[in-house]
Amino acid sequence: MMKQLFPKQHVMGFVFSLVLSVVALSVLAFDMSYKMGMAILLVTAIAQASVQLLLFMHIGESEDKKTLYTNIIYALFVGVVTILGTLLTMIWGYQ
Amino acid sequence: MKIDESLPLEYSTEENRLKILGFWIFLGAEIALFSTLFAVYFALENRFGTGPSAQEIFHMPPVMIETILLLTSSFTIGLGIHAMRLGLKKAMMTFFVITLVLGLGFLGVEIYEFVTYVNEGATIQTSAFLSSLMTLLGTHGLHVTFGLFWGTSILLQVRKRGLTPQTANKSFIFSLYWHFLDVVWIFIFSFVYLKGLMVL
Amino acid sequence: MESHEQQFLILNEPMIVGAMISIVVGALSILLGLTYFKKWGYLWREWITTVDHKKIGVMYILVALVMLFRGGVDALLMRGQTAMPENGLLDAQHYNEIFTTHGVIMILFMAMPFIIGLINVVTPLQIGARDVAFPRLNSVSFWLFAAGAGLFNISFIIGGSPDAGWSAYFPLASLEFSPTVGNNYYSLSLQIAGLGTLMTGINFVVTILKMRAPGMTLMKMPMFTWSVLITNVIIVFAFPVLTVALALMTMDRQFGTKFFAMQDGGMDMLWANLFWVWGHPEVYIVILPAFGIFSEIISTFARKNLYGYKSMVVSMVAISLLSFVVWAHHFYTMGHGVMVNSIFSITTMAIAVPTGVKIFNWLLTLHKGKISFTTPMLYSLAFIPIFTIGGVTGVMLAMASADYQYHNTMFLVAHFHYVLIPGTVFAVIAGFHFWFPKVFGFRLNEKLGKLAFWFITISFNVAFFPLFILGLNGMTRRMYTYSESTGYGPLNMLSFIGAVGLGIGFIILVYNLYWSIRYSPRDETGDPWDARSLEWATHSPVPVYNFARVPKIKELDAFWFAKKNNQPLSDGPYEPIHMPSNSGMPFLMSGAFFAAGFCAVFSWWIPAIVFTIAIFVFMALRSFEQDHGYYISVEEIERTERELGGDKE
Ligand code: HEM
Ligand SMILES: [Cu+2]
Numbered sequence: 001m002m003k004q005l006f007p008k009q010h011v012m013g014f015v016f017s018l019v020l021s022v023v024a025l026s027v028l029a030f031d032m033s034y035k036m037g038m039a040i041l042l043v044t045a046i047a048q049a050s051v052q053l054l055l056f057m058h059i060g061e062s063e064d065k066k067t068l069y070t071n072i073i074y075a076l077f078v079g080v081v082t083i084l085g086t087l088l089t090m091i092w093g094y095q
Numbered sequence: 096m097k098i099d100e101s102l103p104l105e106y107s108t109e110e111n112r113l114k115i116l117g118f119w120i121f122l123g124a125e126i127a128l129f130s131t132l133f134a135v136y137f138a139l140e141n142r143f144g145t146g147p148s149a150q151e152i153f154h155m156p157p158v159m160i161e162t163i164l165l166l167t168s169s170f171t172i173g174l175g176i177h178a179m180r181l182g183l184k185k186a187m188m189t190f191f192v193i194t195l196v197l198g199l200g201f202l203g204v205e206i207y208e209f210v211t212y213v214n215e216g217a218t219i220q221t222s223a224f225l226s227s228l229m230t231l232l233g234t235h236g237l238h239v240t241f242g243l244f245w246g247t248s249i250l251l252q253v254r255k256r257g258l259t260p261q262t263a264n265k266s267f268i269f270s271l272y273w274h275f276l277d278v279v280w281i282f283i284f285s286f287v288y289l290k291g292l293m294v295l
Numbered sequence: 296m297e298s299h300e301q302q303f304l305i306l307n308e309p310m311i312v313g314a315m316i317s318i319v320v321g322a323l324s325i326l327l328g329l330t331y332f333k334k335w336g337y338l339w340r341e342w343i344t345t346v347d348h349k350k351i352g353v354m355y356i357l358v359a360l361v362m363l364f365r366g367g368v369d370a371l372l373m374r375g376q377t378a379m380p381e382n383g384l385l386d387a388q389h390y391n392e393i394f395t396t397h398g399v400i401m402i403l404f405m406a407m408p409f410i411i412g413l414i415n416v417v418t419p420l421q422i423g424a425r426d427v428a429f430p431r432l433n434s435v436s437f438w439l440f441a442a443g444a445g446l447f448n449i450s451f452i453i454g455g456s457p458d459a460g461w462s463a464y465f466p467l468a469s470l471e472f473s474p475t476v477g478n479n480y481y482s483l484s485l486q487i488a489g490l491g492t493l494m495t496g497i498n499f500v501v502t503i504l505k506m507r508a509p510g511m512t513l514m515k516m517p518m519f520t521w522s523v524l525i526t527n528v529i530i531v532f533a534f535p536v537l538t539v540a541l542a543l544m545t546m547d548r549q550f551g552t553k554f555f556a557m558q559d560g561g562m563d564m565l566w567a568n569l570f571w572v573w574g575h576p577e578v579y580i581v582i583l584p585a586f587g588i589f590s591e592i593i594s595t596f597a598r599k600n601l602y603g604y605k606s607m608v609v610s611m612v613a614i615s616l617l618s619f620v621v622w623a624h625h626f627y628t629m630g631h632g633v634m635v636n637s638i639f640s641i642t643t644m645a646i647a648v649p650t651g652v653k654i655f656n657w658l659l660t661l662h663k664g665k666i667s668f669t670t671p672m673l674y675s676l677a678f679i680p681i682f683t684i685g686g687v688t689g690v691m692l693a694m695a696s697a698d699y700q701y702h703n704t705m706f707l708v709a710h711f712h713y714v715l716i717p718g719t720v721f722a723v724i725a726g727f728h729f730w731f732p733k734v735f736g737f738r739l740n741e742k743l744g745k746l747a748f749w750f751i752t753i754s755f756n757v758a759f760f761p762l763f764i765l766g767l768n769g770m771t772r773r774m775y776t777y778s779e780s781t782g783y784g785p786l787n788m789l790s791f792i793g794a795v796g797l798g799i800g801f802i803i804l805v806y807n808l809y810w811s812i813r814y815s816p817r818d819e820t821g822d823p824w825d826a827r828s829l830e831w832a833t834h835s836p837v838p839v840y841n842f843a844r845v846p847k848i849k850e851l852d853a854f855w856f857a858k859k860n861n862q863p864l865s866d867g868p869y870e871p872i873h874m875p876s877n878s879g880m881p882f883l884m885s886g887a888f889f890a891a892g893f894c895a896v897f898s899w900w901i902p903a904i905v906f907t908i909a910i911f912v913f914m915a916l917r918s919f920e921q922d923h924g925y926y927i928s929v930e931e932i933e934r935t936e937r938e939l940g941g942d943k944e
Contacts, residue, residue, distance in 0.1 A: 005186055007177055014170040021162055024285055027293050028155070037293045041285040048281045052274045056173040062106060064116050067504055075123035078532040079130030081619050082572055086134040089568055089623050093635035113428045117501045120531055124493060128535035131569065135543065135554065142560030144553075219552055223560035226552035230543070244911075248918050261921075 013055040020044045020051075103180050104263035111264040118268045122275050129279050132231045136287065139227040146222035149291030152215060157208050158288045161201050162280065168197035169277035176270045184258050188250060191266070194273065195246050198239055205236050228287065235283060238276055245269060305452055308389065315452045344877040346430035348415045349734060349837055351437045355412030356727070358444060360805070362405040365448065367801060369397035371794055374758070378791035380779040390775035391458040392477070396451065398461025399481065403488060404444045406581045406715070409723040411440075411495055414523050414584060417730055418499060420830035420837065421520045423508025423846045428501040430875040431917075436491040436498065438885035443488025446892050450480040454896065457481040460773065462570055463544070465555035465563040470548045479896040482544040487888050489537050496530030499523060508829070510848035514608070517828040517852075518594075518601055522587025525611045526580050529618060533576035540569035549898055564629055571622035579618040581715070583611060585722030586653055589675045592729055593657050595826045596672040597664025600852060603656040610649030617646040627695040628702050636695035643693040650686060654679060669824070670744035674725035677752045678717040685713030688763070703773075706766025712759045724751075724804065732823045736836045737815040743807035747800050754796025761786035761793075819940060827855040832864055834939040840872045843932050872927040884913040 024044040027037040053059050059068050098107045106112055140149060175190030209229070212218070219229040249269050253262045305311045329335055342350060372393055376385040385393065419427055427433050450456045457477035459468040468478050503524045507516065516524075544566070546552040553561040594601040601607065623631075623639040657679060666672065688710040692701055701707055732738045770783050777783050822831040832854045833842050846864035850856060857864045891906035 004181065005174060005178060005183075007174075010170065010173050010177065013173075014166070017166055017170075018163075021166065021281075021284070024289055025159075027289055034293065038290070041289055045281050045285040049278045052169065052278050052281075056169060057271055057274045059119075062112070062115070064112075064119075064504075067116065068119050071120055071123045072126070074528070075126035075130075075532060077616070078127050078619055079133075082127070082130050082536065083134040083137060085572070085620070085622070086138055086565075086568055088638075089629075089631055089635055090138045090562065090565060093631045113501055113505055116505060117429060117497050120497045120500055124497070124531045124535050127532045128539060131536045131539040131572070135539070135565065135569070138562060138565055139554070139560060142562065144559035146559070219546075219550070221553075221559065223553040223556065223562060226546070226554050226561075230546065230552070230554075244915075245918075248915055252919065265918075 009055060013051050017048050017051050020048050098260060104258060104260050105179075105267035107260045107263075111260055114264055115268060115271075118271055122271065125275065129231075129234070129282075132227075132234055133282070133286070136227040136231050139223040140291070141224070142222065143224040144222040146225055147215065147217050149224070149228075149287075152212055152217050153288055153292050154211075155288070155292070157204050157211075158284065161204050161208075162284050164197045164201040164204070165277050165280050168194045168201070169274050171197065172270045172273045176267060179258060179263060179266055182258065184253065187258075187266070188253060191246060191250050191253075195243055195250075198243050198246070198273075202236065202239055202243070205232065205239075231283065231287065235276065235279055238279075242269070242273060242276060246273070303454060305455055310389075311451060318452070339879070340877070343882050344434075344879045346426070346434050346875050346877055347839060348419050348427050348430065348433060351433055352412045352415030352417075353734060354437060355408045355415060355440070358441060359405050359409035359412060359723075362400050362408070362444065363801065366397050366400040366405050367798060369393045369400070371798055373397065374787075374791045374794040376775060377777075377787050379788065380781070380784045381776050385775060387775045388458065391460075391773070392451070392456035394773055395457050395460050395463075395477075395481075396447075399447065399457070399485070401715075402461065402577070402581065403485060404447065406719045406723070407492065408440060408444075409727075410526075410581060410584045410719070411436075411492070413588070413723060413726045413730065414495075414499060414526075416734055417726075417830055418520055418523050419502065419506070420733070420833065420841055421517045421828050422503060422506060422511060423829050423842060423848065424502065424506040425841050425845075425872065426875060427498050428506060429498050431878055431881065432494050432498055434878065434881040435884065436495040438881045439491030439494070439888060440488045442885040442889040442892070443484045443486075443491065446484035446487065446889055446896075447480060449893075450477060450484075454480065462567070462574070464570075465547075465566040466557055468544065468548075468566070469555065469557075469563075476896050479545070479548060479898075482541045482548070483892040483895055486538065486541045486545070487892050489534050489541070492530055493534040493538070496527040496534065499527040500531060503527075508846050508848050511853075514605070515848060515851045515853070517587075518590035518604070518607060519584070519587035519828075521608055522583045522590070522611060525615045526583045529576045529580050529583070529615055532619070533573050533580065536569060537573040537577075540566065540573065543569070545895075549895075564626070567626050567629065568623075571625040572619075574625065575622040576618045578714075579614055582718045583614065585718050586611070588722045588726040588729070589657065589678060590660075591826075591828065592671045592675045592725055593660050595729075595824055596667045596669055596675075597661050598667075599660055599664045600827075601656065602659035602662075603652075604851065606652055607656055610652045613649045614646060617642060617649070621646055624693055624695075624698075627698045640693055640695045644690060647686060647690055647693070654683060654686075669728075670739070670741055670748055671725040671729040673745060673748045674721040674728075677748070678721045678725075681713060681717040681721075681752075681755070685710060685715075685717065688713065701766065703771055704766035705762040705770045705772055708772050709759050709762035709766060712762075716755055716759075721751075729824070730830070732818050733821075733830055733835050733837065735812075737811065737817050738823055739807050739811045740815060743803060743810060747803040747807060750796055750800030750803060754793045754800055756793070758790050758793025758797055761790045765790075822858075825858075827852040829854050829864075832857070834936075838935050838939060840874060840927055840932070843869055843936050869929045869932045871929055872932065873924055874927055875924045876922055878922075880913055880917060884910060887913065 021044075024041055027040055032040075053072070059065065059072070062068070097109065100107070106115065143149075171190045172194040175187045175194060178186035178190060209232075212225075212229075217225050219226050246269055249262070249265050253266065256262055305315075329338065342354065345351065372385060373390065376382050376390060415427075415433070419425070454476040457463065457468075457473070457480055458475075459473050459478055459481075463478060463481055466472055468481075503516070503520060543552070543554045547554050547556065553559040555561055555563050555566045557563060590601055590607065621639060621643045623635060624643045627636050627639070657675075668676075688706070692698055692707065692710060728739050728744055765783055765786050768783070770777065770781070818835055821833060821835045823835075824831070829846060829848075830837075832846060842865075844865040844867065846853070848864075853864060856862075887906045887909040891903050891910065894900075894903035894906060
């Protein structure tokens with residue numbers, strides 16, 4: 001019963017996401033450059049999001065999976081453009 | 096209503112499949128929404144005026160508790176959907192209840208966190224930094240709050256009507272929503288708290 | 296000088312009091328008329344609670360026409376005021392309010408609903424579907440839009456209109472500089488209408504992706520449907536940005552946050568940034584469906600298939616992505632560096648390329664076609680050169696360094712009207728004439744249609760071409776008056792004459808509607824233009840279920856080839872058709888939105904919260920409701936088909 005209710009994939013996914021959170025915490029524990037810290041945060045956050053999307057949300061399971069991937073990629077495109085573009089116009093590129 | 100037996104209940108009718116796709120697209124819109132809030136936050140995070148800065152107000156312990164609660168709830172709702180697909184109504188409901196309780200716990204800690212800020216003199220009106228911080232957190236928190244009500248209403252329906260194509264569909268869509276909120280939190284955890292506390 | 300005291304009812308402006316009285320009288324007579332003719336039940340059953348995409352579309356267009364009238368009166372007042380130097384028709388404050396409401400109404404409550412209305416009427420028919428993916432949600436979309444439009448429009452009699460421009464830049468739009476409730480109306484009414492638009496976006500993306508008739512692959516969809524798909528994708532990803540921007544505006548104005556403040560770290564230009572992150576995609580939201588409409592009309596009346604179908608699709612997809620990376624061209628002069636301006640200059644010019652591709656496609660479709668000059672075709676033909684002027688001046692504005700000259704002058708005003716009027720207004724009018732017989736079963740009169748066309752097209756140029764010159768001569772926009780010595784007088788007078796001509800053109804258009812309802816002969820064929828796509832394969836007016844049998848598609852323009860080869864699009868016996876049931880909930884829920892919005896405008900928080908709770912109660916009721924729709928029986932289908940003149944396909 002326990003095996004049936006707690007499939008290995010889900011348990012592994014959960015453990016993995018906890019581990020990733022701890023790795024992310026390391027940016028506070030160790031002395032490192034800003035760039036290095038940001039790199040770690042980006043990698044761990046993206047990995048965590050992927051765990052949720054692929055494992056828990058089953059994005060690839062239905063007949064519409066192409067649409068779903070396109071949708072997410074499009075949304076990320078718009079999101080990244082909004083964030084980086086705003087920083088570009090309002091901060092980095094401001095005189 | 097044509098029911099396709101070869102698919103899981105939540106996908107079994109045309110209407111159900113439309114709803115799942117529609118909800119995914121809604122989540123696309125939510126990504127755009129939270130991205131905009133992040134854009135605002137990043138633009139304003141160092142503009143704290145005479146108020147406190149991120150370094151001065153962020154404390155890791157409550158944030159860690161929030162993170163663990165939400166990550167766990169995302170795990171349990173995944174188990175709930177898994178149980179639902181096995182047709183185990185009771186197990187599914189149990190996992191959903193656990194999820195909602197964890198969500199409530201998250202909300203409690205978040206409210207505690209806000210109260211602490213206000214007690215330290217950091218209100219939403221103090222500075223642009225705090226306005227953007229509290230709006231970003233607040234929007235996520237409101238989503239969680241809405242989710243608690245929504246999840247409860249679905250639980251009641253499952254209890255009353257059992258696992259039908261409709262209730263299964265709603266439960267599945269709710270699980271997508273909940274996982275999504277976890278994803279947003281991960282980005283808040285990383286790029287608001289950890290980034291804010293990183294020693295430069 | 297105008298007093299800036301907060302008033303509840305605006306009673307110190309004779310013009311507004313006059314409008315108020317006529318609105319009250321008009322509303323009362325409508326209410327009395329409905330009661331007298333016992334039409335309340337009909338209205339409720341057939342329209343207010345409907346989930347039928349065709350009726351929802353008609354309601355959108357009806358509201359859009361009313362808003363065109365309102366926005367048009369605003370425009371005439373502005374042109375009237377500036378027709379002569381130091382004119383006294385409007386004072387500065389009133390002029391500010393009017394250009395603000397004109398801009399907001401024309402874009403958000405005229406162009407958007409007109410287009411969404413046509414999308415509603417046409418798209419499901421073009422893809423051979425019975426309805427949209429989420430009919431109930433569609434009704435919610437419409438009523439939220441209506442609630443938003445209503446809320447915005449009452450501002451000028453209750454509390455005062457917004458007056459900080461349609462772009463509502465901070466710090467001008469902040470509480471400090473705009474202390475009346477006008478800008479609260481702006482943020483809350485656009486918020487409500489915007490939610491409705493977002494839902495429309497999701498609805499049509501799913502409809503087009505999932506509900507096409509068997510055999511209609513993406514590359515066999517009519518061009519209008521393609522444009523609708525792309526438009527709605529842009530809506531889904533652009534409108535959340537507006538949602539956030541407006542929410543922050545509300546918070547700054549009503550909760551004392553500091554996002555756009557000038558102290559405590561606030562950043563006033565961040566508003567402009569967010570507004571245009573949404574705003575530029577918005578421009579393409581109103582322009583792309585227009586491209587689709589013109590494509591359908593041009594290929595129908597040139598009797599040719601559309602030239603370069605694939606390149607059209609590719610250029611639209613390119614536009615959908617590029618439209619998100621050009622926004623900073625709206626504030627080149629804000630003070631950011633050369634690097635930023637160069638980047639946005641380049642992306643802006645890049646977006647002109649796919650747009651240009653489309654112009655050539657239309658021209659090549661026309662080339663050697665057997666052209667019939669119907670009213671919709673005339674608008675489409677006039678669109679091409681006029682829009683090209685708009686486009687070319689757009690490229691001039693795109694050059695950041697040159698823009699320091701043009702920025703905020705009448706040159707800009709001329710440019711965007713040269714894009715929006717042919718691009719959007721001509722398109723929706725053309726589409727209105729083109730699809731009118733599908734919905735109502737008779738055509739609009741061609742003679743009156745053409746008369747209106749010539750009035751509108753010529754007057755448009757008379758009204759707006761002078762503004763290019765005025766702009767280059769240094770007349771700035773949003774300027775309520777000028778002295779005689781500037782020499783701006785004569786050209787402004789000319790522009791005023793053009794504006795009056797435009798007004799006459801629109802009146803002829805509405806008169807045509809009235810005339811045709813009374814006298815136009817009925818169209819029995821369902822296909823009065825000898826057109827190409829699926830919507831013409833069913834009866835006019837279209838029965839509730841759209842198609843008695845779902846058509847089967849083998850190629851692009853399948854209906855055209857079915858006609859030419861005399862092959863039916865579908866066969867076999869009728870089957871019972873599943874349809875969604877009507878509901879009054881969307882209407883009531885939008886009522887709660889309206890009430891909550893209204894109370895929030897005046898910061899009456901307790902009632903606002905009560906109405907907000909009501910909204911959630913409606914949502915919960917919907918969640919618990921079990922509604923499986925209903926079936927139309929085979930006998931009923933047979934009867935309807937017989938009454939409409941027999942099996943069509
Ligand atoms: C029907 C004929 C029209 C006339 C005569 C007209 C005239 C004008 C005038 C005089 C202004 C203000 C110029 C100034 O002082 O700055 C203006 C602004 C504007 N118009 Fe129109 N217009 C018309 C149609 C439209 C349409 C169809 C749209 C959109 C679909 C539109 C969108 C706008 C916008 C966005 C503004 C800017 C408002 C602002 O400055 O905040 N107009 N128009
Ligand atoms: Cu633009």
